[in-house]
Amino acid sequence: MGKILEINGPLVKLELPQTLIGEQVRVGRMGLVGEVIGRDGDTALAQLYEDTAGLRPGEAAEGLGWPLSVELGPGLLGAIFDGVQRPLHAVRAHSGDRIARGVSVPALSREARWRFVPEAQAGRTLAGGDVLGTVQETASIRHRILVPPLLRGELLELAPEGDYTVDETIGRVKLADGRIEKLALFHRWPVRTPRPFRERDHAVAPLITGQRILDTFYPLLKGGKAAIPGPFGAGKTMLQQQIARWCNAEIVVYVGCGERGNELTDVLEFMPQLTDPHTGRPLMERTLLVANTSNMPVVAREASVYVGITLAEYFRDQGYDVVMVADSTSRWAEALREVSGRLGQMPVEEGYPAYLGSRLAAFYERAGRVETLAGDHGSVTLIGAVSPPGGDFSEPVTSHTKEIIQTFWALSKELADARHYPAVDWLESFSGYVKSAAKWWTEEVDPQWERARAAALDLLAASEELQRIVNLVGVEALSSEQRWTLESASLLKEGLLQQAATDEIDSFASPQKQFALLAALLEIHRQGLKLVKRGVPARRLIELPLLAQARRWKSQHGSDDIEALKAKIAKIPQAFEPLLEEYVTESEGG
Amino acid sequence: MKHVEFRTAASAQGGLVVMDGVPGVAAGSRVQLRDHAGRLRSGLVIRSADDAVLVEVFEGTDELDLERTWVRFLDEPFRLPLSRDILGRVFNGAGLPRDGRPPIVSADRRDINGEPLNPAARAYPREFIQTGISAIDGMNSLTRGQKLPIFSGSGLPHNRVAAQIVRQARLLGEASAEFVVVFAAFGASHADARFFQESFEESGVLNKVVMFLNLADEPVIERLLTPRAALTAAEYLAFDLDYHVLVVMTDMTAYAEALREVAVLRGDVPARKGYPGYLYSDLAEIYERAGRIKNRRGSITMIPVLSMPSDDITHPIPDLTGYITEGQIVLGRELANQGVYPPVTVLPSLSRLMKDGIGKNFTREDHPHVASQLFASYARALEVRGLAAIIGAEELSDTDRRALDFAEAFERRFIGQGEDEDRSIHETLNLAWDLLSMLPPESLIRVTEEELAKYHRGAA
Ligand SMILES: Nc1ncnc2c1ncn2[C@@H]1O[C@H](COP(=O)(O)OP(=O)(O)O)[C@@H](O)[C@H]1O
């Protein structure tokens, strides 16, 4: 037992010999928990996950003997945890609407019973990551009960099929040194240590989010890393919520890191009501939430992303494709900045410590598709929002992140101001995964995908150039062909790129719908271009009712109604016929 | 320890006093200092060790004669006594009466720092509040339980807009405002405070208002307490007494500046523009106290006012605020100079909760699309206006000229309205259609064809 020597904001100096950096401590009469971040002889410096007001020098302190760890086992899905994995529903039942200090509730319920179906054979040698058996946790997710990663030995016995609580012994393993280790439905893992796997595997399949500007233009792969930078109000949270709703991952870990309480409430309220478009089950069954909202203690904020990624890795190790969205990684970096400031470390840029870049990189490195210890395949896709101060992308967190990730979905204030959502800037964004995604789109959707995508991007880039000219000298300075290019680009922006999350029909677009719409709008461009080249003035083309109609197609045809969309494509040439007759036949005839 | 006074101040510098040899003092507890003339100052323990206790003194340490100063540790945080009697009262920034009436006596005394609300206990705000102001109701609607600040600049009519919202705010279908108001001013001028006081008086709601005033010439550090005291009162009214509370706070910039002052004294590492890195979390502790709670009747709707230094929305104070609040109403100098009241610059304005509180079951079925269309059409019209400034309006196409007329009419008739004009949401939406009807129907693709047929005046 040690004692408190000094309290200074969230930092406490403790007389506590023989603790390790990173070790958990419990201090004071209230039993506040924190972690050791510095040592000097017999004194330890700890930061607490909760407000320290009311603590006094002289109160007791003890080391707990382990680093910050999470409980991994049945009961995670559908839950909401705080930044150090306290279950917020249970905390509410325990201490009311406000989070009282010193509440200690286990992450996984000790009362709930789970039906365990054994798979492993007694007498066999087991290694970490092997599957002991399964628990059907929700209708769509079968929870595989894993041997804790570092364990290895002979399985002496395994419980028969039956209902067990998470901490009941379900098996015993004899280790190489003869010691016997008990197994339960759950195990613990320290959050700052990546969970081991056999080897990295090349990411192959795109993550389908149902958002055209993402999937078609700046794709992300399962196991990839992406960032969503943007000023406030540009749509980072909505985009992440859209991904959490619609993406074709099997598990979604949603980390609210230093953001609004109501946004988590929103997720908690809508997720149970929505069905997973891929399994038909309530979305909440595949989702888990980690929340350290902006009014919750900052120290736990730094921990929250590690808690999230460890939960994600745990499901990856069961062979699942997991997506983790972190909103926002900037708040995590700021929490890091506060810790380093308190330790008196030298700030390098905007108060951030020199190791900001390497910490960010190490965090994103935990994404990836892997061959698990059990020989399965699983992936963690990591999508981090970035909140640059003043919307300035050259600030440290955005610029470091940009170096690390492969897919960059840059949100633009101008687009958001005009309520063009998602406000993903088609010129600033990039994806390093286009080649791999092309293979999938070509095989699964259409061989023309890569060409169509490139044609659309060319059109958008060309129109940007033309717009600059128009802004200088007016549209009259453009040739008919150029004006048609401008019009086609505008058609693409309004009829394809714009995709309101609130549009019931268009909120999610299947890859087939995405391609059909892209092909349709490009077809309009091509048909028009043909006429312009034969002397029809762009002015007349722009007046065609087809152009206003085509802008509405996305909201008229859902992903289950592609045939109607295709029928419209077939009729596109017809819409141009009157003009063709008026101009071309006339001049050719006369 | 509560009633013992010490005279062991070892040193004082800036606003900080170091006390020697006072063991076992609780962190964050209140301190009273009595100087040689018997005057009281108050402070807070910001660091506590057995051999030295660091106290932050709100009134500063100027002219403090350490030899003759007594210090008393009150052994508890700042608390606000609460009862129903706070309605109609005026307090100072630390929660003491400043209206000459007796202090509130109550056994219910709450820590003004509050405790974070469990996100699992929140109820999502969905009830549309009609403010009677078209730029807000039509395009940036407020919902009950939302935090929606007004971003303004010096000399702009943010006080008048805030007062108009307070006067007119009501739920649809309810005859009158059923809100009680908590008004907090920090660093505000006497004139500003008087303006609000008179406005409450005129609308006869004074007995439903609680005020916390820390004016421009009053202790700066007390500003750090003022919003917290005000929100403690608001939480009590909302979640203990079931009131719907409208909290108006002005000016968050003065608050943030006070925070910076203290941070400098403490020697904290600055992040941007000298503001400490924890400004974000500190502001969030305040703003996040707005909201609704499951199974409770009351609510806290928050309208903080802040002036953007040099009208710069990327300045850390509006920037961090915008990252925390559920949108922002931005007032603009350009519109104000053209005599448009309220000068709401709609494009950078936003209400994040609007999408969940408008439409079919809340306002009118066309509302979401009309709002989106107004944004799109006005954004486009502003581009045309920019172009016209370069190439001349004569060179514009017919469509573009119609867009220009639309922009003009939109600013004058839709955004602009009287300070006493209380428009119903139907009036606002009908007006929107009047204006949208100036544009060709085929250019209005954010509204549905059915809506066009029903509401567009030119659609055949
Ligand atoms: N994809 C979208 N579809 C429809 N509306 C959107 C979309 N993205 C953003 N919005 C609107 O913009 C607002 C702000 O978006 P949000 O994601 O909260 O921004 P950020 O997280 O970048 O601050 C939302 O409340 C919503 O009204």
Ligand SMILES: [Mg+2]
């Ligand atoms: Mg956000």
